Every structure is written in structure tokens, then in C-alpha cells.
Amino acid sequence: MTRTPVNVTVTGAAGQIGYALLFRIASGQLLGADVPVRLRLLEIPQGLKAAEGTAMELDDCAFPLLQGIDITDDPNVAFDGANVALLVGARPRTKGMERGDLLEANGGIFKPQGKAINDRAADDIKVLVVGNPANTNALIAQAAAPDVPAERFTAMTRLDHNRALSQLAAKTGAPVSEIKRLTIWGNHSATQYPDVFHAEIAGKNAAEVIDDQAWLADTFIPTVAKRGAAIIEARGASSAASAANAAIDHIHTWVNGTAEGDWTSMGIPSDGSYGVPEGLISSFPVTCKGGTYEIVQGLDVNEFSRSRIDASVKELEEEREAVRGLGLI
Ligand SMILES: NC(=O)c1ccc[n+]([C@@H]2O[C@H](COP(=O)([O-])OP(=O)(O)OC[C@H]3O[C@@H](n4cnc5c(N)ncnc54)[C@H](O)[C@@H]3O)[C@@H](O)[C@H]2O)c1
Numbered sequence: 401m402t403r404t405p406v407n408v409t410v411t412g413a414a415g416q417i418g419y420a421l422l423f424r425i426a427s428g429q430l431l432g433a434d435v436p437v438r439l440r441l442l443e444i445p446q447g448l449k450a451a452e453g454t455a456m457e458l459d460d461c462a463f464p465l466l467q468g469i470d471i472t473d474d475p476n477v478a479f480d481g482a483n484v485a486l487l488v489g490a491r492p493r494t495k496g497m498e499r500g501d502l503l504e505a506n507g508g509i510f511k512p513q514g515k516a517i518n519d520r521a522a523d524d525i526k527v528l529v530v531g532n533p534a535n536t537n538a539l540i541a542q543a544a545a546p547d548v549p550a551e552r553f554t555a556m557t558r559l560d561h562n563r564a565l566s567q568l569a570a571k572t573g574a575p576v577s578e579i580k581r582l583t584i585w586g587n588h589s590a591t592q593y594p595d596v597f598h599a600e601i602a603g604k605n606a607a608e609v610i611d612d613q614a615w616l617a618d619t620f621i622p623t624v625a626k627r628g629a630a631i632i633e634a635r636g637a638s639s640a641a642s643a644a645n646a647a648i649d650h651i652h653t654w655v656n657g658t659a660e661g662d663w664t665s666m667g668i669p670s671d672g673s674y675g676v677p678e679g680l681i682s683s684f685p686v687t688c689k690g691g692t693y694e695i696v697q698g699l700d701v702n703e704f705s706r707s708r709i710d711a712s713v714k715e716l717e718e719e720r721e722a723v724r725g726l727g728l729i
């Protein structure tokens with residue numbers, strides 16, 4: 401194999417998402433079946449031994465595309481020459497923790513990681529933040545990386561997008577492959593807004609096919625928005641394989657493009673489109689081509705959608721104010 405390997409850094413590599421993610425990256429599902437990869441695993445010192453165990457298993461798969469694995473607890477080593485960074489490791493909310501405590505604890509993770517990306521990563525770095533609160537963690541990392549183009553910092557709402565596709569397929573009986581142009585707007589949180597008004601099911605407008613406003617408002621939207629909590633309740637742990645799958649989808653689409661006539665959802669820095677204040681990392685409908693993305697423009701936003709987008713954006717603004725107040729951005 402002559403092609404230079406792509407350096408893929410994964411933080412929180414010894415966690416449950418990491419375990420579901422690394423084997424798929426190494427097998428070629430992230431970047432393509434002909435793209436060699438070198439993995440850089442970042443963990444805290446207590447996680448290093450488990451990460452070494454995972455690396456042993458990766459070796460034991462003898463993946464032809466896997467050109468090397470480095471394991472470290474130093475962000476400057478982990479992000480050195482990184483082309484793709486998956487920021488998965490985060491501080492989960494624990495009992496008695498206030499929202500401000502959570503943001504502060506995550507600031508202690510994402511600020512130094514952003515700085516290391518700024519100082520060490522390759523010029524074409526693409527960053528996906530998975531660790532929660534993903535949108536605001538992405539903002540913290542981005543603020544610490546002033547030399548990296550702001551649009552390279554993205555947050556994951558692809559899991560929400562995939563959840564919404566699946567719910568629509570179950571409701572209408574249409575295969576997932578026939579559902580296009582769905583959008584997740586706003587924050588990866590319970591305020592997110594899954595929007596079907598521009599979506600198509602087998603070429604027809606999804607809202608018209610469903611023709612059930614009460615189901616949309618009272619079942620579909622809350623089911624998608626609260627799915628993460630429902631998984632935690634059922635599994636006793638947050639989603640892992642589906643989150644890893646969505647991370648693969650997010651980067652794969654960003655690098656390889658959206659299908660003609662379709663779009664996806666990504667948490668990206670707002671350029672002010674659709675009234676979302678500039679700079680907030682909010683989910684939008686986007687098309688991807690040639691390794692870049694663009695917000696889909698010109699969609700009519702009805703009153704029902706407007707109020708829900710505004711509510712989620714308001715939450716993002718509050719999170720931004722909170723991290724600003726903590727001096728994290
Ligand atoms: N955006 C989404 O759709 C989505 C979906 C599911 C989960 N998540 C979030 O993803 C995160 C990870 O989930 P998980 O289930 O893998 O958690 P986990 O607790 O199993 O693993 C997290 C790992 O991160 C490591 N870690 C902590 N601080 C670190 C640091 N500073 N540097 C490197 N590694 C560090 C921990 O040691 C641990 O191994 C959580 O914040 C979770 O809420 C997001």
C-alpha cells in the first residue's frame with residue numbers, strides 16, 4: 401500500500417463508544433476501503449491500560465488498512481499530525497452536579513484539546529465532538545484553536561438524524577433508504593427539533609404522507625429528542641454502538657459527500673442562516689462535497705418549526721453565555 405495513512409485521533413478511546421468505534425475505523429468504514437489509517441488513542445492515565453487492551457484486539461484483527469496505533473495521555477502527542485479528530489471522551493454528569501459544574505469540568509478537557517489541535521494537528525484537520533454537551537464542548541475547543549478555520553469544528557447530531565429516519569420508517573412503512581432531506585435543528589439535547597416539513601418519503605412530502613400533526617408534535621418529536629434518555633433508562637448506560645455508528649456516518653459524509661438530492665444534519669458554526677446567531681454551534685441541514693459542507697439555504701420555516709428552532713437556539717445561547725462566564729471561550 402503506497403498511500404499515506406490518514407491520522408485519526410480518538411479521545412476517550414477506552415470508553416464504550418471508543419470500543420464500538422475503533423474497529424470500524426480500522427476496517428475502513430470511516431474513510432473508505434482503500435484509505436489506510438493510523439490510530440492515535442487519547443485517554444486519561446487511568447484509561448491507558450484498557451486502551452492498550454483494545455489496541456491488542458485491534459492488532460488481533462489484522463486489519464489490512466491499519467498502519468499503526470499510538471496510545472497516549474498527552475493531547476500534544478495524540479493530535480500531532482491529526483487529520484481527523486473524534487472527541488469522544490468527556491466528563492459525564494454525576495449526582496449532585498450542577499450544569500455549570502459540568503460545563504466547567506468539560507472546559508478542563510476541551511480547552512486543552514482545542515489548544516493541542518491548534519498547535520499540532522495537520523492543516524486539513526476535521527474535528528467531530530461527540531462528548532456531551534457536544535455543541536458547547538465543540539465551541540470550547542474551537543475557541544482554543546484560533547489558527548484552525550472555525551468550520552472544522554463540528555458537533556454530532558447525526559445520531560438524532562438517524563433516530564428520526566428510523567422513527568419515520570416505522571411510522572410509514574417506507575424503507576429508510578426512501579427517506580430524504582430530514583433535518584435536525586439546534587442542540588444535541590432534549591430541545592433539538594427534528595423537522596419533517598422539507599423531508600421526502602419516496603419522493604413525496606413527508607408531512608403530507610404522515611398527515612398527522614398530533615403524532616408529529618406529541619410522539620415523533622419527543623421520541624427522537626428524548627431517545628438518548630430512553631436508551632440510558634433501558635440499557636443502564638448511554639448509547640454506544642449507535643453513537644459510534646453516527647460518528648462514522650458524520651465523518652464519512654463530510655469527507656465523501658452527501659448523495660445527490662439529499663442532505664444530512666451536522667452541528668456546525670452558524671453563519672447567521674435561519675436566524676441562528678453567528679458562531680453558535682447549532683445543527684443545520686447541510687450538503688457535503690469535496691470535504692466541505694454548506695448549509696442548505698432557502699427553506700421556508702413555518703411557525704411550528706420557528707418556535708422549536710428558537711427554543712433550542714436559546715438553550716445554545718445560554719450554554720455559550722455560561723462558558724463565556726467561566727472564561728472558557
Ligand atoms: N452526541 C451524541 O449523539 C452522543 C451520543 C452518545 C453519547 N454521547 C456522549 O459521548 C461521551 C462518551 O460516551 P461513552 O459512553 O463512551 O462514555 P464512557 O464513560 O464509556 O467513556 C468515556 C471515556 O473518556 C475518557 N476520558 C475522560 N476524560 C478524558 C480526557 N480528558 N481525555 C481523554 N479521554 C478522556 C474516560 O477515561 C473514558 O474511558 C459522553 O459524553 C456521552 O454523553 C454523545
Ligand SMILES: O=C(O)C[C@H](O)C(=O)O
Nearest residue numbers: 532627628629631638639
Ligand atoms: O449520553 C447521553 O446523555 C445521551 C446521548 O447523548 C444520546 O443521545 O444517546
